[in-house]
Amino acid sequence: MTAQTVAKPGGQGREHSAPVPFGHFKDVHQAFLRAGAAPLVAIESISFDLAAGSLVTLLGPSGCGKTTFLKIVAGLIPATSGTVQINGRDVTEPHPDFGVVFQQANLMPWRRVVDNVLFPMEILRRSDAAARERARELLALVGLEGFEQSYPSQLSGGMQQRVALCRALIHQPKLLLMDEPFGALDELTRMEMQDLLLDIRAKTGATTMFVTHSISEAVYISDVVVVFSKRPAVIADSIAVDLPYPREARVRYSAGFTALEHRAGRALGITR
Amino acid sequence: MMSRNLQTTIYPLAGVAVILVAWEVYVQAFGVSRIVLPGPIDILNASIKNWPVLLRETWPTFLESLLGFALAVVIGVPVAVCVANSRILNLTLYPILIATQSVPKVAIAPIILVWFGLGLQSKLVIAFLVAFFPIVVDTAAGMRATPLGLLELARSLRASPMQIFAKVQFPAALPFIFAGAKVAVTLAVIGAVIGEFVGSVGGLGNLLLTANSQLDSPLAWAALIWLSVLGIALFGAVVIAERLVMPWADVGHH
Numbered sequence: 001m002t003a004q005t006v007a008k009p010g011g012q013g014r015e016h017s018a019p020v021p022f023g024h025f026k027d028v029h030q031a032f033l034r035a036g037a038a039p040l041v042a043i044e045s046i047s048f049d050l051a052a053g054s055l056v057t058l059l060g061p062s063g064c065g066k067t068t069f070l071k072i073v074a075g076l077i078p079a080t081s082g083t084v085q086i087n088g089r090d091v092t093e094p095h096p097d098f099g100v101v102f103q104q105a106n107l108m109p110w111r112r113v114v115d116n117v118l119f120p121m122e123i124l125r126r127s128d129a130a131a132r133e134r135a136r137e138l139l140a141l142v143g144l145e146g147f148e149q150s151y152p153s154q155l156s157g158g159m160q161q162r163v164a165l166c167r168a169l170i171h172q173p174k175l176l177l178m179d180e181p182f183g184a185l186d187e188l189t190r191m192e193m194q195d196l197l198l199d200i201r202a203k204t205g206a207t208t209m210f211v212t213h214s215i216s217e218a219v220y221i222s223d224v225v226v227v228f229s230k231r232p233a234v235i236a237d238s239i240a241v242d243l244p245y246p247r248e249a250r251v252r253y254s255a256g257f258t259a260l261e262h263r264a265g266r267a268l269g270i271t272r
Numbered sequence: 273m274m275s276r277n278l279q280t281t282i283y284p285l286a287g288v289a290v291i292l293v294a295w296e297v298y299v300q301a302f303g304v305s306r307i308v309l310p311g312p313i314d315i316l317n318a319s320i321k322n323w324p325v326l327l328r329e330t331w332p333t334f335l336e337s338l339l340g341f342a343l344a345v346v347i348g349v350p351v352a353v354c355v356a357n358s359r360i361l362n363l364t365l366y367p368i369l370i371a372t373q374s375v376p377k378v379a380i381a382p383i384i385l386v387w388f389g390l391g392l393q394s395k396l397v398i399a400f401l402v403a404f405f406p407i408v409v410d411t412a413a414g415m416r417a418t419p420l421g422l423l424e425l426a427r428s429l430r431a432s433p434m435q436i437f438a439k440v441q442f443p444a445a446l447p448f449i450f451a452g453a454k455v456a457v458t459l460a461v462i463g464a465v466i467g468e469f470v471g472s473v474g475g476l477g478n479l480l481l482t483a484n485s486q487l488d489s490p491l492a493w494a495a496l497i498w499l500s501v502l503g504i505a506l507f508g509a510v511v512i513a514e515r516l517v518m519p520w521a522d523v524g525h526h
Contacts, residue, residue: 074428075428076424076427076428093430094427094428094429094430095430096429096430098428100425100428102421102424102425104421106419106421106422106424106425108422108440108443108444109520109521110443110444110446110518110520111520119425119429119439120429122435122439123426123429123430123431123435123439124429151520151523153520153523154523
């Protein structure tokens with residue numbers, strides 16, 4: 001028991017009888033070293049658990065460290081200190097069970113749409129006929145049937161981000177990490193994409209961590225909204241969203257929705 | 273309304289036509305000696321009269337340029353890939369590359385001729401030397417200009433360095449490589465002609481020198497024009513290759 005605790009420093013102090021949460025983050029701290037200046041503390045201390053199958057948004061002002069936190073969870077940058085566990089394992093590097101959607105669609109202009117979607121399968125050496133079929137299905141799911149053979153430059157921003165979403169889902173990740181994926185889209189396209197995300201989530205059941213600075217987006221799509229403070233980030237509030245599923249645009253105008261937005265706004269310090 | 277395609281053909285031709293007419297009028301009106309400046313009609317006549325010679329002499333110049341350019345691509349691209357991906361190789365090779373580039377090619381041409389003789393090889397080497405640098409510089413720039421988002425995506429999937437190179441870095445660098453190739457191919461023709469000027473038994477450069485020394489200016493000018501046609505043809509071939517290799521660059525934007 002003691003040996004186990006030593007071997008897994010992240011497991012210290014946790015009840016072994018309690019079910020292991022899908023994601024477990026404890027005292028995550030991040031400081032960037034800067035030449036000729038004091039280290040920049042991006043994240044003071046963040047701790048929360050991520051339930052399997054849930055959709056959690058990280059909501060916070062620009063530059064508050066929420067993207068940094070997402071990249072730490074993705075294994076793209078190591079945390080300065082603290083515990084980051086997914087499925088009971090310390091995250092030290094990216095994992096094929098993760099799918100990442102970035103702020104920019106990051107499509108490869110030289111690949112046709114379907115080949116962009118298949119890119120992860122090629123890297124994981126699982127690109128076969130079944131993968132191709134799944135790529136086709138995913139593209140149909142996001143409303144891009146008929147565009148399989150197009151080049152990214154022939155698509156609008158919203159369509160490109162749909163392709164990026166398919167690419168993140170093609171290898172059936174257990175954890176979907178989304179870094180302000182709809183931030184560059186216009187308001188109407190953005191609302192469409194939110195409905196699409198809810199739809200996809202209902203179909204795939206992937207646990208999702210979603211970074212945004214839009215209050216209404218956070219409330220609309222989430223099970224839990226984790227509100228980050230200004231840098232250096234701590235958790236200002238953790239809001240359980242009890243709006244019913246399936247969510248439809250109508251819910252945006254309900255009293256419950258507004259109350260949740262208000263609470264998030266208070267946590268962000270933009271209203272009282 | 274003229275179609276866009278028609279416009280892109282007609283306007284350049286019109287520009288050339290205006291210059292040719294003005295040139296001919298000037299030569300005729302002022303009675304300029306054809307040794308000093310032959311008119312377009314003189315040059316055309318010289319071209320027609322001497323076409324077997326011109327055609328025969330184009331071949332070696334074409335081969336020298338093409339092979340020198342091809343060698344520059346075959347050697348330059350891998351060198352650039354190594355230089356861009358290895359700090360040590362970058363520090364070791366880059367100063368040498370810049371030093372060799374700063375030596376005037378005309379100045380080393382006689383030495384190259386001593387080493388490789390009067391035939392094709394020496395011209396090929398000089399063409400290679402002038403074409404090499406832009407290929408290396410542009411390819412290296414392209415290898416370093418891979419969009420960070422794509423590298424992060426590849427990293428999030430734990431792609432191997434080889435996969436990152438083959439599937440991300442290299443295709444992303446292709447526009448840069450072709451930009452370098454377009455400069456290099458025209459320089460290769462210049463390199464070949466430099467070699468022919470310094471010492472040769474054939475080629476358009478050789479023909480130009482010979483015609484000039486015999487005061488046969490129309491033929492010298494004809495050789496000059498064939499040289500530029502050769503340069504344009506090689507440039508066009510690179511453009512066609514670019515379109516074949518990068519079909520995505522050609523599709524309409526949204």
